[in-house]
Amino acid sequence: CVxxxxxxxxxxxxxxxxxxxTGGGIAVHSAPDITGPWEYKGAVLPDGTSIKLWDGKMDxxxxxxxxxxxxxxxxxxxxxxxxxxxxxxxxxxxxxxxxMDIGSWKDLGSTGVQSKDSSEYNAIxxxxxxxxxxxxxxxxxxxxxxxxxxxxxxxATATPNTYAKLAYEPAGNHANEGPNMFKHGDYNYLx
Numbered sequence: 617c618v619x620x621x622x623x624x625x626x627x628x629x630x631x632x633x634x635x636x637x638t639g640g641g642i643a644v645h646s647a648p649d650i651t652g653p654w655e656y657k658g659a660v661l662p663d664g665t666s667i668k669l670w671d672g673k674m675d676x677x678x679x680x681x682x683x684x685x686x687x688x689x690x691x692x693x694x695x696x697x698x699x700x701x702x703x704x705x706x707x708x709x710x711x712x713x714x715x716m717d718i719g720s721w722k723d724l725g726s727t728g729v730q731s732k733d734s735s736e737y738n739a740i741x742x743x744x745x746x747x748x749x750x751x752x753x754x755x756x757x758x759x760x761x762x763x764x765x766x767x768x769x770x771x772a773t774a775t776p777n778t779y780a781k782l783a784y785e786p787a788g789n790h791a792n793e794g795p796n797m798f799k800h801g802d803y804n805y806l807x
Contacts, residue, residue: 620637632647640659641664642711644718658719660679678693687770689770691742711724727742727774737755737761739756758790761784761792763779
């Protein structure tokens with residue numbers, strides 16, 4: 617598991633573990649146990665994302681995988697494939713599969729969560745959070761805090777006009793990265 621950026625790990629019903637990570641079209645590794653051995657299987661998006669926010673190449677980063685009903689949802693950040701130059705052109709995309717096997721993923725494109733230079737947020741680092749049957753996308757990094765948007769059912773599309781800021785770092789460059797929300801008891805925890 618060396619050189620693994622932005623990992624998301626999930627266990628399939630047959631006991632197989634899958635690890636998804638930034639790079640190579642969302643790299644996929646699997647293992648019979650959480651401790652390994654991990655074997656590279658391929659890419660979720662071998663031809664890249666279907667999201668096009670500009671004329672150049674788009675990269676897929678920061679996968680987040682969840683089983684909802686009998687379908688696996690893999691959310692990812694679609695970003696400009698350039699060194700960060702101050703532009704916020706990004707979107708949260710989604711791909712679905714019923715098995716997580718290579719070749720089974722269908723890229724559905726953008727969830728509707730997108731950012732541009734004038735956006736208050738940067739649409740990266742997605743995390744799906746489900747509470748009481750409602751789905752929320754927690755996202756955002758580096759620019760101006762962590763945000764949440766309500767998702768439709770099934771959770772492939774954002775509900776318009778439901779954005780809310782959850783967290784903000786008032787000091788320095790205001791950088792927050794990689795949000796994840798979990799429920800424990802009666803409380804929700806945002807990391």
